[in-house]
Amino acid sequence: MHDLLDDAVDETPDGCALRDAAGTWNYRRLARYSRAAERWLRERGVERGDRVVVQLPxxxxxxxxxFGASRRGAVFVPLNPAMKEFHLRSVLENAGPQLVVTADDATARLGPLTPAPVVGLDTAWAGITGHDDDGDSRGGPEPSADPAADTAPDDAPLTSEDIAVLIYTSGSTAAPKAVIGPHAQVTFASAAIQAELDYRPGDVVFCRFPMSWDYGLYKVLLSCLGRSELVLADAESDLRLVQRMREVGATVVPIVPSLATMIATLARRETGEPAPVRMFTNTGAALPQATIDALREAFPGARIVRQFGQTECKRIAVMPPDEEFARPGAVGRPLPGTRVDILDPDGQPVPTGRTGEITVTGPHVMPGYWRAPELTARTFRTDAAAGGLRLHTGDYGRLDEDGYLYFDGRRDDMFKRKGIRMSTLEIEAAALDIPGVRAAAAVPPAGDRDLTLCVETDLAPAAVLRELSRRLEPAKVPAHCRVVDVMPLTQHGKNARRELAAMLDGSPR
Structure with missing residues (x-):
């Protein structure tokens, strides 16, 4: 993985690589700090294959x-700073780290949760740089640039099959599960996405997402491939987002629907020239048309690129940027060098245009979940025809005759009501088509609770249901509508459906 950084250094050593609230580094300086981090990890007893857990902004x-962990051959395990003790305890037990690095004021909290040493970032950075002074964002003078210091003489060569990262995700299990990311799969996925999105040396990538989510982590690698500048903006104030985008000259902005809505809302209040955004890349869920229109109005000429994927293979499909207006319902075409098949419940291919489970094969399919053999066996199965692993996504969709993918819903989104199979997504899309509805989440029936729609709006619930009846067939119109002040979201900006279901089950309608 660190080869992507070293290639960027060879080509553009003085090009700006990273910017955060405290300053900037060029590619040469980032590489030097990563080598110093590798030496520090070695001195702390971290060996090839050891897990290094980091819970940091x-x-x-x-x-x-x-990148230092990559050079060391260690496994980088980034955790969201917002993860609480309830999940931290199980994650640390599952990961079995050799070392934990966290904020200095969090060491006392994490210490009792793991037998591994827990080191504060200030202490770690002083050891990495060899200096106690603050300098530029703790940096002080740059460390030695001696490439020969990357590995100790007795270190075995790193291979592409070595594990680079563990990415913990929530979903179908009570505790977060870790997707295994070897160097080969991670670098292939990065190169395949870059082939579609074409990050460039002049790009400024404004990333609001933490590296604990693969959407944020891969921006580091894509920026290296494009020789672009990456702005680490997850700590920026919500109210300053559009202003900050303009200040740094953002040209590429990764978004999810909630962030896109926030940017569009703030942009309407701004005066002056907008940031020179040439491309928004969306994932997580489909953007409401009103949000798309608002982004296009606020950032003239910017393309809005639809994407679809899972951490288990990183990205499944990307809509080519120059096909933004083609096939409006499609989420893109499979990445170069990969294949998507749509299968029925018996594992047989369905006809073109027919909905079935989305399955994926290719060099980007990860080998499974860390220390979860049963879950791995259910999700990652052998493709008898190709001989490799086939990822069974649990998502449902269809392919058109040209191979473009259409997403119909996740397994948890699909349900039957009154004998008709339907998806929460189509109900939410219809609700978002109603003028005045800012956010919508459909909660499927369960027990005594019937299908319920939760919305952010100033409209009366009865008015929302009346408008829905004009857009959906009767069986798909929810029995109830609940207006919420603020739609609860997951850490990745998706509707927190479980939280909504718990709210509905615990209060009268």
């Missing part, structure tokens, strides 16, 4: 640790 220091 996404700053330049975290990126240096990321």
């Amino acid at each position: 996404t700053t330049r220091e975290l990126v240096a640790l990321f």
Whole structure:
């Protein structure tokens, strides 16, 4: 993985690599800090294959640790700073780290949760740089640039099959599960995405997402491939987002629907020239048309690129940027060198245009979940025809005759009501088509609770249901509508459906 950084250094050593709230580094300086981080990890007893857990905000220091762990052959395990003790305890037990690095004021909290040493970032950074002074964002003078210091003489060569990262995700299990990311799969996925999105040396990538989510982590690698500048903006104030985008000259902005809505809302209040955004890349869920229109109005000429994927293979499909207006319902075409098949419940291919489970094969399919053999066996199965692993996504969709993918819903989104199979997504899309509805989440029936729609709006619930009846067939119109002040979201900006279901089950309608 660190070869991507070294290639960027060879080509553009003085090009700006990283910017955060405290300053900037060029590619040469990032590489030097990453080598110093590798030496520090070695001195702390970290060996090839050991897990290094980091629970830190996404700053330049975290990126240096990321590449330093890669050089060491260690497994980088980034955790969201917002993860609480309830999940931290099980994650640390599952990961079995050799070392934990966290914020200095969090060491006392994490110490009792793991037998591994827990080191504060200030202490770690002083050891990495060999200096106690603050300098530039803890940096002080740059460390030695001697490439021969990357590995000790007795270190075995790193291979592409070695594990680079563990990415913990929530979903179908009570505790977060870790997707195994070897160097080969991670670098292939990065190169395949870059082939579609075409990050460039003049790009400024404004990333709001933490490296604990693969959407944020891969931006580090894509920026290296494009020789682009990456702005680490997850700590920026919500109210300053559009202003900050303009200040740094953002040209590429990764978004999810909630962030896109926030940017569009703030942009309407701004005066002056907008940031020179040429491309928004969306994932997580489909953007409401009103949000798309608002982004296009606020950032003239910017393309809005639809994407679809899972951490288990990183990205499944990307809509080519120059096909933004083609096939409006499609989420893109499979990445170069990969294949998507749509299968029925018996594992047989369905006809073109027919909905079935989305399955994926290719060099980007990860080998499974860390220390979860049963879950791995259910999700990652052998493709008898190709001989490799086939990822069974649990998502449902269809392919058109040209191979473009259409997403119909996740397994948890699909349900039957009154004998008709339907998806929460189509109900939410219809609700978002109603003028005045800012956010919508459909909660499927369960027990005594019937299908319920939760919305952010100033409209009366009865008015929302009346408008829905004009857009959906009767069986798909929810029995109830609940207006919420603020739609609860997951850490990745998706509707927190479980939280909504718990709210509905615990209060009268």
